[in-house]
Amino acid sequence: MNLKEEFTVYGVKQKEEGFYVFHEIVEFSDPLDNYKPTILPPKKYLFPQQETLLRFNTEPYPEIEPVIESKKQLIFGVRPCDIHGISLLDKIFTTDHEDVNYTHKRKNTVIVGIDCLKPCYEYAYCESVGCSEVDEGYDIMMTDIGNSFYTSIKTTIGDEIAKKYSKFVNVKEEDKDTFLKLRKKRKERFEKKFKTDVSNLPLLFQNADKDPIWDELNDKCLGCGRCNIVCPTCYCFDVFDCMDLNMTSGERCRQWDACTLKDFAVVATGENFRPTRGHRLRHRFNRKFNYLMTKYNTSFCVGCGRCSRSCPVDIDVVETVNAVIKNSKVDV
Ligand code: SF4
Ligand code: SF4
Structure with missing residues (x-):
């Protein structure tokens, strides 16, 4: 079985010069780790621009049928800012009242993140709001450390996918050092920021x-x-x-x-x-x-x-x- 038989897989492609979109992946290629934020964020797969909530009939007697559309999906190459965005939507759609149309999709979604080590474009100021790195809200996170991807696995489903579909080797001490140094350096690279905490x-x-x-x-x-x-x-x-x-x-x-x-x-x-x-x-x-x-x-x-x-x-x-x-x- 391959990943696409188990999930609908979405990833990033360039739509036109400098503009990127999340779309359904037909062929796998190397992950795009230097893309500028997509035109629309990946929230569109969890909270679509338009969706049906229920169907109704008034005859022969009033009838209501709830509609919850949800499928197993994997979103590949999500940046830290967008993972934070999804975590905030998780709070919104579960606090006070559960929005089942959202939570069903969310439970069926696997997030594979791609780390940012520098501002992805001139408008980014994720560092100012504490969103340039992320330690939760994903299943798998990959950081490009030069000769390989340093990969952090957060959930059981992430672990299952990694074992089933990828070839991983254990992290060497020098890879861990490179990863930590790159992460530390990232903070200094952001020039666009708020003038207060x-x-x-x-x-x-x-x-x-x-x-x-x-x-x-x-x-x-x-x-x-x-x-x-x-x-x-x-x-x-x-x-x-x-x-x-x-x-x-x-x-x-x-x-x-x-x-x-x-x-x-x-x-x-x-x-x-x-x-x-x-x-x-x-x-x-x-x-x-x-x-x-x-x-x-x-x-x-x-x-x-x-x-x-x-x-x-x-x-x-x-x-x-x-x-x-x-x-x-x-x-x-
Ligand atoms: S701030 Fe800019 S993008 Fe937003 S409504 Fe006004 S003109 Fe449109
Ligand atoms: S910069 Fe902030 S307000 Fe603007 S689109 Fe991104 S999350 Fe929304």
């Missing part, structure tokens, strides 16, 4: 409601929602029903939503709680560095830089956070 951000953002940066961003932002859509930790969705033409049966679906879109906070009576683009961006930054960070005690931005790269008007997370730090009267 990430743990100070909740307090800074709690006092930044009237910061002039939100007016500046209000004038600049287009409200296009791209920053949300590419983000590995954004998880908001909208729920809607699609009726069949017979008008007696249909599906209830969910689809990614974006808090930077104009109608996101419109309520039934027509009011919009976040009517301007500035309000909406302020909310987005508070979600990453204040509200969820306070609740879960960890940054809800993993520093992948996808939102900064994809913003059509170059709104950059690090520049925005550093502006809040600079404008703040809070002494941290």
